[in-house]
Amino acid sequence: MKTYCYAPGHRLFICFSACLVLTLLLGACGGISLPGQSETPTPGRTNTPTTVTSVPMPPTQTDCPAGGSARAAVMAPLALGNHPTLIYSMNEYQNYQPTFGLLKRYDLTSRHTVEIIKSPGGITFAQVSADGQWVLFAASTPNTSGLTKLQLIRLDGQGLQTLFCSRDIAIQSLQWSPDQKTVAFAISDNGQENLSLLTLSTGQLRNALTAPASDGFVVRSWLDTTHLFLTDIQHGIPSQRLFLLDLNKGTGQHMSDLTVLVKQPFGDFDSDGTRLYVNYGLCGQGGCNPPGEITVQPVTGGTQTTIFKSHNYDTATVRAMTTHSVLVVIRNDRASNANADMSHNGLWKMNSDGTGMTRLTTEATFQVSKLNETSQSSWSNVSRDAKLYVLQTLIYQGTVETISLAYGSLGGGTPTTFATASHGSQLSIGGWTTG
Numbered sequence: 001m002k003t004y005c006y007a008p009g010h011r012l013f014i015c016f017s018a019c020l021v022l023t024l025l026l027g028a029c030g031g032i033s034l035p036g037q038s039e040t041p042t043p044g045r046t047n048t049p050t051t052v053t054s055v056p057m058p059p060t061q062t063d064c065p066a067g068g069s070a071r072a073a074v075m076a077p078l079a080l081g082n083h084p085t086l087i088y089s090m091n092e093y094q095n096y097q098p099t100f101g102l103l104k105r106y107d108l109t110s111r112h113t114v115e116i117i118k119s120p121g122g123i124t125f126a127q128v129s130a131d132g133q134w135v136l137f138a139a140s141t142p143n144t145s146g147l148t149k150l151q152l153i154r155l156d157g158q159g160l161q162t163l164f165c166s167r168d169i170a171i172q173s174l175q176w177s178p179d180q181k182t183v184a185f186a187i188s189d190n191g192q193e194n195l196s197l198l199t200l201s202t203g204q205l206r207n208a209l210t211a212p213a214s215d216g217f218v219v220r221s222w223l224d225t226t227h228l229f230l231t232d233i234q235h236g237i238p239s240q241r242l243f244l245l246d247l248n249k250g251t252g253q254h255m256s257d258l259t260v261l262v263k264q265p266f267g268d269f270d271s272d273g274t275r276l277y278v279n280y281g282l283c284g285q286g287g288c289n290p291p292g293e294i295t296v297q298p299v300t301g302g303t304q305t306t307i308f309k310s311h312n313y314d315t316a317t318v319r320a321m322t323t324h325s326v327l328v329v330i331r332n333d334r335a336s337n338a339n340a341d342m343s344h345n346g347l348w349k350m351n352s353d354g355t356g357m358t359r360l361t362t363e364a365t366f367q368v369s370k371l372n373e374t375s376q377s378s379w380s381n382v383s384r385d386a387k388l389y390v391l392q393t394l395i396y397q398g399t400v401e402t403i404s405l406a407y408g409s410l411g412g413g414t415p416t417t418f419a420t421a422s423h424g425s426q427l428s429i430g431g432w433t434t435g
Helices: none
Strands: 084-094 097-107 112-120 122-128 134-140 148-154 161-166 173-176 182-189 192-199 204-212 217-224 227-232 242-246 259-262 268-271 275-279 292-298 305-310 315-322 325-330 346-351 367-370 388-397 400-409 416-421 426-434
Touching (some): 084 122, 084 400, 097 134, 112 148, 134 173, 161 182, 182 217, 192 217, 217 268, 227 268, 292 315, 292 325, 388 426, 400 426, 416 426
Parallel strands (some): 097 122, 122 426, 268 315
Antiparallel strands (some): 084 097, 084 426, 097 112, 122 134, 134 148, 148 161, 182 192, 192 204, 217 227, 227 242, 242 259, 268 275, 275 292, 315 325, 325 346, 367 388, 388 400, 400 416
């Protein structure tokens, strides 16, 4: 069984730890006093206020659909509050085997944590929907059967349902479309990598792309409702290609049908809908070492312009935060360079033209910072009102790894930790909503 994980700046590893780009329906977040000014959210990736009335969930099914088929989603609206709220997953491990997975929500105003669901096995790819009312995720079984369920649940814990099951090969990457109508995911079958499209209203499955296993790919994010970003799979070394899949060309496409946007090793990328940011910092098995470089180009390809370049610090991650600003993780490691300058390690923000570089966090010794690893939507890292960020940190002390999740103001200040796990348990960011 083959399972891939993409961590920006770190390559692939077991258990995907990778992006929905959706049209939002929620009102702005509020109710917490933190410094910083609101910024203009990225068009097409943020919320439009609307009035929603909660409706009780109809009956749903959690068993697997018949082999090779999928099930239509049952969705009823949920009225949300105005407190900024974070969704995250926690997987408990025993003897390196998953025992159960948890989906939780944390209210930043009340500082209360509520369990949405506890699932046997593990939970991966947890993503908050565009309207903030739902969480999509993959649930794995706690045994060796290899069964993975694509599941959906409403934010209040109602309506758990299984949409699709993969019985031998784990779901390797999944992303929800901007209009919240389609889920794209990748699985392997008989030596081939397939990108499937699930229409949520009908349960229809279509095969959008087929590639030999040797040309495997990772589904990274939606550009819009008809285009998907994919990267190639390179074991232990940076990705070599960034592709754009045009669904207007029909189903059953092959790798030769894709547009190649980047044709050289790169560490990370993101898009604000019109511009494509590419990070050429090359973190790999030897750690992260300078130089670091970030470029910008038209989203469908074209001339690249360098907006950040450093001969002293490596860039591990880039994320489009708003229409005029991006988040950047800077990281130098001492894994292969004992004299590496780690003074700038941490989360930074800068303007889309590379000016206004501003530090948001500072890493301690043996600490690593990461943004959301499964979604590249704006609300996966930044609150719905574009005032707050969420960050995952890993601290290595001997053989003990401690994972923490913290949020902070984009205006600066000390971040607040709200969840911690250690001794093999895992924490992952799901995204922002309101509650």
